Amino acid sequence: MNIKKGDLLEFEIEKYAFEGKGIAKVSRDIFFPGQENDEEKKYVVFVEGSYPGDKVKAKLLKIKKTFAESKAVEIISPSPERVNAECNYFGTCGGCKQQDLKYSSQTKYKQQQVEEIFPRMGGLKDFEIEPILPSDIIFHYRNKMEYSFSDKRWLTIDEIKSGEVVDRNFALGLHIPGMFDKVLDIKKCYLQSPVSSKILNLTRDFFKTRGVSIYSTKTHDGYLRNLVIKCSHNADDLMVNLVTSSEDDELMKEYSSYLLKDVPEIKTIVNNINIKKAAVAVGDYEKVFYGSGFIYDYIGNYKFRISANSFFQTNTFQAEHLYDTALKYAELTGEEIVYDLYSGAGTISIYISGKAKKVFAFETVESAIADAHENALLNNAGNVEFITADLYKSFLPIVNENSIPLPDVVIIDPPRSGMHKNTLSDVVKLQPKKIVYVSCNPTTQVRDIKMFTESGYRLVKIKPVDMFPHTYHIENVALLVRDK
Ligand SMILES: C[S@@+](CC[C@H](N)C(=O)[O-])C[C@H]1O[C@@H](n2cnc3c(N)ncnc32)[C@H](O)[C@@H]1O
Numbered sequence: 001m002n003i004k005k006g007d008l009l010e011f012e013i014e015k016y017a018f019e020g021k022g023i024a025k026v027s028r029d030i031f032f033p034g035q036e037n038d039e040e041k042k043y044v045v046f047v048e049g050s051y052p053g054d055k056v057k058a059k060l061l062k063i064k065k066t067f068a069e070s071k072a073v074e075i076i077s078p079s080p081e082r083v084n085a086e087c088n089y090f091g092t093c094g095g096c097k098q099q100d101l102k103y104s105s106q107t108k109y110k111q112q113q114v115e116e117i118f119p120r121m122g123g124l125k126d127f128e129i130e131p132i133l134p135s136d137i138i139f140h141y142r143n144k145m146e147y148s149f150s151d152k153r154w155l156t157i158d159e160i161k162s163g164e165v166v167d168r169n170f171a172l173g174l175h176i177p178g179m180f181d182k183v184l185d186i187k188k189c190y191l192q193s194p195v196s197s198k199i200l201n202l203t204r205d206f207f208k209t210r211g212v213s214i215y216s217t218k219t220h221d222g223y224l225r226n227l228v229i230k231c232s233h234n235a236d237d238l239m240v241n242l243v244t245s246s247e248d249d250e251l252m253k254e255y256s257s258y259l260l261k262d263v264p265e266i267k268t269i270v271n272n273i274n275i276k277k278a279a280v281a282v283g284d285y286e287k288v289f290y291g292s293g294f295i296y297d298y299i300g301n302y303k304f305r306i307s308a309n310s311f312f313q314t315n316t317f318q319a320e321h322l323y324d325t326a327l328k329y330a331e332l333t334g335e336e337i338v339y340d341l342y343s344g345a346g347t348i349s350i351y352i353s354g355k356a357k358k359v360f361a362f363e364t365v366e367s368a369i370a371d372a373h374e375n376a377l378l379n380n381a382g383n384v385e386f387i388t389a390d391l392y393k394s395f396l397p398i399v400n401e402n403s404i405p406l407p408d409v410v411i412i413d414p415p416r417s418g419m420h421k422n423t424l425s426d427v428v429k430l431q432p433k434k435i436v437y438v439s440c441n442p443t444t445q446v447r448d449i450k451m452f453t454e455s456g457y458r459l460v461k462i463k464p465v466d467m468f469p470h471t472y473h474i475e476n477v478a479l480l481v482r483d484k
Contacts, residue, residue, distance in 0.1 A: 003031050005060050010076065011047055013054045016109040018117070018443075020097055020472035022050030022072075031063060047072050049091075051101055053079030081105040086139070087190050092156045094177035095191055096470030107134045107466055110474050114442060114464050122446040124453065130463040133321050138469040141315045142191045143233055143297065146281045147172055147200060149207075149224040150183035151214040170214065172204045172227060180279060181217050190470075196229045199240055199263055203227050206258050215245045217279060223248065225274055226281035230306060232297030233316040238265055239295045241308040243272045243281045256289045267291045270308050282309050294371075299323060302350055303378050310368035311344040315467045322438065322465045322475065323351045326411060329436045329461070329479040332356050336408040339432070341391060341423065346372030346384065348411055348438075353381040360404055362389040391423045399430070407432045418444025421451070428455040435480040440467070442474050449478060458483050 003009070011024035025042035028035050032043075047058045049072035058070035075082075085091070085099035098106050111132045118124045135141060153171035166185075173186030185204070188197045207224055215222040226243035240259060242252070256269045268291030272283025286293070286308060294305050297312070300320045306312045313319035326348060330338070332355035340349040343361035345368050353359050353376075361384060363369055372386045387402070389395045391414075398404075410432045412419065418441065419427075427435065435457060439445035449459055457480040467475040 002033065003060065003063070005063060007060050008057055008073065009045075009060065009070070010055065010057050011045055011050075011070075013047060013050045013052050013056065013079070016052055016112065017046055018113060018472075022047040022052060022054060022056075031068065043067070045070055050075075051079045051081055051105070053081055088158065088188070089156060089174075089184055089186060092154070092176065093174050093184050093186070095174050095189065097177075098472060099190075099470045103134070103138050103469060106469065107132045110464055110466060110472075113474060114462060114476060117442050118446055118449075118459075118462065121443070122450040122453075124446070124450065124459055127459040128461040130461060132464040132466055133318075133325070135315060135318050135466045135469050137315075137317050139190045140193050141317065141469060143312065143316050144228065144230045144314050145189065145192045145196055147186070147227045147229075148175060148183050148279075148281075149214045149226065150181060151216055151222070152181050152183065154179070154182040154184050156184065167208075170204075170208050172200065172207075192229065193231055195238065195263060195265065196231060199229055199238075199259065199266075200227065202259055202262055203240075203242075203255075206255055210251075212251070220245075220277055228272075228281050228308065230295060230308075230312075232295055232306070234298035235296050235303075236265060237267045237295035237297065238263070239306070239308065240266055240269045241272055241281075242269075243274050243283060245274060247271075247273055247287070249287070252287070252289050260290065267295055268293055272308055299347060299351060302347070303375075304345060304347055304350075305371050305374045305378065306345065307367050307371050310365060310371045313347065313467070318465060318467045319347070322467065322477065323348055325463050325465055325477045326436050326438055327352050327355065329463075329477060330355075330409050330411065330434060332409065337405045339407040339410045339430075341410060341412045341427075342414045343372065343386070344368050344413075346375045346386060348413060349384045349386075350375055350379050350381045352411070353379075353384050356409075357383065358405070359384045360407070361386045362391060362395060362398075364388065364390045364392075392420045394422045394426055396426045396429065399426075406430055409434045409436065411436045411438065413438040414444075416441040416444065419448045424448055424451055425455075428452070428457075431482060433482050437478045437480065438475070439478070440473060440475045442476060445476060445478065449480065452480050456483055457481065 013022035015023040024045045028043040044067040055076040056072040057074040062069040153168040171183040171185040173184045176182040213222040228241040230239040338356045340361040343363040349359045349361040460479045462478045
């Protein structure tokens with residue numbers, strides 16, 4: 001009998017694969033009867049929701065020539081590396097997919113992933129991989145949470161079993177993985193501080209009792225889109241940013257007073273108005289309803305202003321270790337010209353400014369650059385210059401037109417999609433002695449580093465820094481040097 005999609009099979013999980021899936025290796029003829037079995041090259045089955053050491057029953061989702069995809073439906077015998085997840089929404093929510101794996105195993109597998117991906121995907125060898133730096137704090141570590149409103153509430157198995165009558169037309173929480181219009185109604189989240197959950201619940205109560213409409217991703221009608229909460233970790237600041245599809249000042253004023261009555265520690269409340277259809281929690285413009293519209297936090301001894309739409313590393317505690325690693329790799333003596341590409345609110349530039357002669361920071365988001373100017377003043381970093389540049393295009397004309405001196409070191413920290421090839425080839429043309437590449441996506445980082453190594457650079461070392469406990473996301477710092 002041929003095995004087909006939807007069938008249930010038992011597997012023993014041997015390995016951990018990219019993006020947190022387990023791998024089972026089976027004889028080929030189980031899937032393709034009559035085909036020759038190669039003991040060296042077994043057939044690979046990826047099993048979502050499993051870890052090495054598990055024996056599971058899994059449902060087959062896809063069967064290809066070289067591999068199959070499946071999802072665990074029953075853990076027959078658990079891996080000794082499993083632990084009980086703290087969160088009630090675990091298993092349904094897309095937030096922390098690995099809360100049921102020991103933290104020491106999470107970092108062990110992230111390290112293994114880095115060791116495998118760089119040689120396998122980039123053909124890179126003869127470089128050092130330093131041990132991963134674990135996060136000291138593994139719960140409540142995020143300083144920013146972005147919740148969504150939805151008129152399509154998704155229920156957990158427990159919510160269904162409880163028999164309780166629920167209003168499925170109102171949800172405020174996190175998305176179900178892969179289903180962008182379905183949202184779990186979350187009351188307590190382990191990623192951000194308890195006060196964040198309090199704001200989440202107050203916000204739901206306020207709008208639900210008033211019958212305020214939710215923006216529909218289908219019809220594009222409705223008011224409520226996202227709730228973004230930012231809290232500083234090394235200061236007592238809290239920001240609430242309600243993202244809506246239109247303006248309603250009276251409602252925002254009422255909401256602000258309602259929140260402040262119960263959470264007086266809130267420092268600022270803003271309303272981002274997003275009139276675009278795209279499901280992003282960034283407004284076309286912003287209105288401030290309480291406070292200054294900014295909060296402040298510290299990374300190491302440096303103080304930073306954070307606005308609603310500028311990027312700030314989401315794990316403040318680990319950001320210091322990440323920046324220390326980048327600084328160590330850059331080996332600055334105080335004589336160097338440094339370029340900081342994708343500089344956000346100028347945090348890396350300012351963090352390293354005391355060790356460089358001059359830093360030139362390049363970024364495209366205007367509000368981030370405005371924060372960066374303010375941050376340079378706050379930290380007396382007079383040797384940092386901020387330049388507006390879209391690094392999707394060549395930035396060499398900006399360097400030439402402004403007679404910016406050539407860099408000794410280039411620090412790169414791009415978004416998940418990595419570098420555009422124009423930017424990459426510009427960096428090569430600038431011929432810095434060192435490139436320090438910080439990335440939250442090893443796949444694009446390997447792709448880009450491979451191109452650097454084909455253009456006269458050598459990969460020296462990499463250090464993973466765990467910025468995202470309980471998720472499979474990996475952050476690395478890599479050092480490349482120009483070959484003589
Ligand atoms: C991973 S963040 C790094 C920010 C900063 N280095 C830090 O540590 O906070 C990536 C940054 O790239 C910026 N960015 C995205 N696309 C860009 C583009 N086309 N040109 C320039 N900057 C861009 C984003 O606004 C964001 O600030």
